[in-house]
Amino acid sequence: MSKDNKMRLTLPTEELMGPGHLACQGCGAAVAMRLVLKGLGPKTAFCFPACCWSVIDGPFPHSALEVSVFHCAFETAAASASGLKAGLEMTGDTETTVVAWAGDGGTFDIGLQALSGAAERNEDIIYMCYDNEAYMNTGIQRSSATPYGAWTTTTPVKHFKNRPKKDIDAIMAAHRIPYQATASIAYPEDLVKKVKKAKTIQGTRFFHIYAPCPAGWKSRPEDTIKLSRLVVQTGIFPIFEMENGENCVLNIKVKERKPVKDYLRLQGRFRHLTDEEIQHIQDDTDAHWARLAKTCGA
C-alpha cells in the first residue's frame, strides 16, 4: 500500500463520554457532545440548562460524562457559566474550560438575554448551542430555531411554522465576540479542530452545532449523519467561523449545492409541504447563500 492510501485517524482517541447515556437512537446531540469533548479534553466543566441533555447525562449520581456538570435553570446557562468561571478563578483554577451547553430553546429564546449579557461583557466562557430546531425534551414544541414549513406539536400540519428561523449567528456576530463558529457532526474533523482553536482564545466563544433529532423530525436514526451532511451541501446550514464579528471564513466549501428537496424528503416533519412551499424554501436558501457568499467568499 502506498503511503498516500493509508487511513489515518485524525480525531483524538480519548473518549470522555460513556456509552451508557439516555439519548434516543441516532440522536445528533449525543454525537455532538462526544465530538466536542474530544476537542475540549478532561479539564472541562459544563453548565446544562433544562434540555434533552439534562436527561441524556443520566440520573444523579450517575453520569455518562467524565467531566463536571452543573445543572442550572433553563434561562441561566450563560449566567451560570459566567459565575462558575469566576468562582473557579477565585480558587486559583484558571485552566478549566467552562462551557454552557444548551439547546436551541435555551439559546435562541429563553436564555438569549443571559447569553447577550455574557457576550457583551466578554465573559471567558464557551457557549455551545446544539440545535435540534424545537423544544424536544418537553414534546416537540416550536422554537424560534424551528425552520419555515416544519411540523411540530404546536405548529400542526394545517398551521405549520410560517416564519423563518431566527438568525442566531448574525445576532452573535453583532456582539463582536472574539470567536464564533457553526459546525455539523457530519464533519467531525472540522468540529474538533475548531473546538481546540476556541480553547486557546480568551473571552466569549460561541458554537452553533446542527443536531438532528429523529424523534422530533420523524427521520430515521440511521439518516442522522446523512442529514447533517445534506444540510451543509444544500446550503441550508453553512459551516463557517468568524472573529470579532468579521473575517468570516467558510470552512466547508460546497461547489455545487444540492436541491433542498433532497434534505426535506428524509424528514416526516416536512412531508405535508407542496411543491410551491418547497420552492419557497429553495428561494430563501439561495438568497441566504448569496448573502453569505458576499461576506465569507463562498
Ligand SMILES: Cc1ncc(C[n+]2csc(CCOP(=O)(O)OP(=O)(O)O)c2C)c(N)n1
Ligand atoms: C423556566 C422553565 N420553563 C420551562 C421549562 C420546561 N422545559 C424543560 S426542557 C424544555 C425544552 C428545552 O428545549 P431546548 O432548549 O431546545 O432543548 P432540547 O429539549 O430540544 O434538547 C422545556 C420547555 C423549564 N424547565 N423551565
Ligand code: SF4
Ligand atoms: S428527543 Fe431528540 S434531541 Fe432529545 S434525546 Fe431524543 S433524539 Fe436526542
Ligand SMILES: [Mg+2]
Ligand atoms: Mg431543541
